[in-house]
Amino acid sequence: MPVRRAPSLRYLALACGLTALASTATAQVNGVAQRPYLGWSSFSQQTLDPAFLTQANMVKQSDALAASGLQAHGYTYINLDSGWMGGFDANGRPIPDPATFPDIKALIDHIHANGQKAGIYWIPGVEEPAVQGNFPILGSDRHIQDILALPHRAGNAFGGPGESPYHYKIDFSKPGAQAYMDSVVALFASWGVDFIKLDGVTPGSYSDDLSIDNRDDVVAWSRAIAKSGRPMWFTVSWQVDKDYNGIWSTWANARRIDDDVECEGRCATLTNWPRIEKRFRDLPSWQDAAGPAKGWNDLDTLDIADGELDGLTLDEKRSAMTIWAMANAPIYLGGDLTRTDPDGLRIATNDEVLAIDQSGRPATQLLGGDQQVWVSDQGNGRAYVALFNMTGAPATVTLPWHLLGTAGTWRTRDLWTHKELGPSIGQHSVVLPAHGTQLLLVERFPGAIPQGPSKAYEAEAATLGGTAQVFACEGCAGGNKVGGLGLGTNNTVSFNNVVAPRDGVYLMQVDSLTLGLRSYLYRVNDGPYHTFNSGGGSFQLPSSSTLPICLRRGVNRIRFGNDVSYPPDLDRIVIRDGLGVPAPAADVYEAESATLGGTVTAGFSNYFSGLAKAGNIGGGAANGVTFTRVTAPRAGAYQLEIDYATKGPRSLFLTINGRNTQQLDLDGSSFDDPVAKVLVVSLQKGSNTIQLGNPSGFAPDLDRIVVSPRVGAPAPGCP
Template structure:
């Protein structure tokens, strides 16, 4: 049985009234609501609570049942939200039932005051004031959903006015009287679609926190969504957790609950927030995990395990989506592994030490112990080789497979494993000794060669106090480091310190070679996030250029080159379609969830409308794995030609042009440079995000 750590909160802890200091585990209605608009009812929530009790997952720490957006019907005589009595005829009875099942209850609300309560101008409980007395004048939107102008639907509260905090106290007191244990406060800004300071809910978050303290009930406070990291100190002081990203659900963009690109977004988000979480400052919330309902979740088994591995390494709250009444055997297997769940409760959030097609995340537990996650970000099968020096020690005296509860013994030098597509390993490692020292050299972006629109801007948190922005959206808008010098040819590590809000991507090249991709995300244009990728450099002077010809890259602070040229070289190579040779109507198109933040569209429908990869390079003749990441809604076909040979038809299916879907096929290539062309002379082809070439391996 998982032992969930409980402790009295210190005065420095984020939301001081809460006794549960560790990330919570539970389930929320919202994911199922995105595919069933009639799902949110008292009877369904009661049935889900019963299903959680019957599943056995409570014994593994899953306690919370969260009632998300849509439960409210009107306002009471004091302007406080009350349930829709058609769908929730007796919410106190529902909450009592959930508590009787040994569970806790969460409820959803938003900052500000909705129009009906404003129009009623209700008195504020226990005061001489009314709702309109506490509003910001002129009227303005109270949250990210609040509309615009002087007559918004959600009205901003001015917490400098008497009665404002008392109103908030009365709302939380009502929730507390029902028995609520968690509040999800949504639409919080700055954040939630990057409203900046035009809508600012920092005072609201503080007021909710104070109201929870005044209620005398221990209530967890989670704030949502895609919070602005520039105001991290506020989020840490007043909330137990903060959502650092958008919704994980497709919400109509695909036919399932979610998909791998939405999970991959969390890998991109976390590096900018990885140092922001802990017992004293709250947790990074990655949103729901879709693990319960087989193919309806939209993830393969390997993808589900990898998603859970990332969540637990991040020490994120685990909020399950889907329908607990139809949980499958594999979902129950994932969620009842106490050794895995203990990683989530360790109080030591992981940090990313390697990015790219192979990612490595490490939690330093102290005393030489580490939790280690190794992730294959491609759909091809790969062999991963991870030197222990990457983790900061020389040798591993003990390695344990956390999922299998299996001791692997002493593993000198490093760890090697074969990973399935989007697969991962979760290890517990005891390391000793220090690795041999390796040189490192910093290169500031503002001192590099700037071309086109690229320009220097102040950045207080940046190395050297400056950064380079206005990159991309044109092949000439670049920053180029022209004097990257190393003593020998080989594979080095390149740390890239960059800043962005939301998804962005660098396309970079080394010594004029093929573009390589670094997909990023973040919550600030002022706070650098560090990611590290392997890069091959020749002996002597090298040039490395950063931009993104068809799309948006982050701002760039600096790069750091580390190592002795002996890091294991990646076995896979990726090629972006948007910067391949586009012919006829084929064109580079912005695509938010695509690698590189763009794809090649308008393919097919004529013999000349093609995309050709002209520099596909492999070391020897043979058959390789070719991953093709495509986008289509319904059936479409590629005709693929390799080195001018007769084309092979690839019939592909998909449910969205928004998010890429991978397929992996064998392809015969010769040593050196190859060309691979995609098109469809007589019919429409899918859009094409990228291809990945990898050696052919047996499945793990």
């Protein structure tokens, strides 16, 4: 739904109570998280091998962490994820499965002997066997059933409906409830645990059911850690709601801001690029929430040291490592440490990159869209600057230095190649491969260049169409936003009076609101659609991204919507001059918005551009997708990126302007995640027609096509 429902009186009272509790706590629980931790987690490998989580294998991982050289670069945590537990003790506390973890204390002693720290996984609430056993609570005269919320209901995001949810909610106003948490954490402390991941935490974890509401659980766990006397890193998970970050940041050391990075059986590898890209989309919403006094944004496991099993190219692995480091996120590897690959290890152990992660100064996004720029200001004129090419074809990424408030740099160092690039005046440009990055340390010229004027346009004051309507919004400019956009051609918001003093490139800041992935399709002056793939952590706190757009002199119209799928809610746009910023070089054409023939259908798909794709393609000449009005500024050769999805081999037939049909034999391991195929094709000046289908066999699903100039060709500029 585009708008969160109104909070109940019970919710407001609980929020006030928890805020009062928060004021008595320190920002970093136990003082263990002044910097993000580095380590390893078992979960990624568990998604490929369910029998992987055993004491014997954890000993091997601990030994491999030390032997691989990772530990010498600061990787010290060995974290056991879900699956270690086998039952409950006489006080209803979780204990290991004796078949897989015969002596967990001995395992943790081994981890400690290797100079490492040990982590463990658990969830809020009480599971069914402990409820049925109604065990006495250690340190209390109460029993398990005495502390349960009534009526019985789910105690976390994994719980079921009704009176028998399997995971039962605890009522922390009842005597014995805090004592139970104290006893669980005391047991973990007796084993020597140094880290606790509390999973299935709500609000968040794709559950906005405030009858669950684990904020009081988080406070209780945090208090139990403090009472135990043992410093333990405390992370809450997964994809928690930013509206309640006052609790997450006060009572925990880190919070997961995304769902699982792993494919978990939906592809043939540990992860893939679309799941990495999701972090780029969600992070702008949270970029103001991290730091030594606020806790850290957890982006989940970084699977970069397992060769082809990671599902990422080397360029994609460097980009992933770069955004984790720029975000100051905890970096914990996945996979099997006994089989790490040398290239992945070199990426994971780049000390210049790790220093960014440990700097305590998380980056902010300077430019969004297909060519992104992120900046971490270190003070005293020093900054880390990361440039990214988010498209599947090589592209030139340009940063005018005035966007950093300077005329240039007297030092520019590439941290991946370890090369000094020298001074840079005016702007910096680099050719990046598909999904590639360049990571710079820059030292700026002294003196600041003031930014030009800007003008804000509130969505609620714009022209609303169809189901679009105004809603109250706590964090929005003016206190309102527009929701109900998308899922229809006419459900739009139009800014009809965007004034530009000249023809050219401008920067458009989009302040949007969503929990998870959503996408706008926007049009400038009835030109072609453009896609802004966004994400976020709240429907009440806006996330900002800045995109280059072309405006003409005088009055312009910018319309936001999404014909097929879900866009975010919209707070406002802010326009300012983009002097020095190049016009967007790539033109994106969404398959779901193209002409669909025969059996072809369009619909929602989470990891796809535009949050939708076209499916049921092929099996007949009429069952294809036709992209009309594919525009080229001049005749010649262009890069054509085709983003598709298939599980197993399928073929597409490509026809451009009715001529020279070409068969593309494609492969993939998932219909959930798009893969890029890049060709060089000839286009005529002006409008072109591109058709994709299969006259006889089944074709892959289609996400989009992207047309861009070949590297070195003249930039297209604004039309």
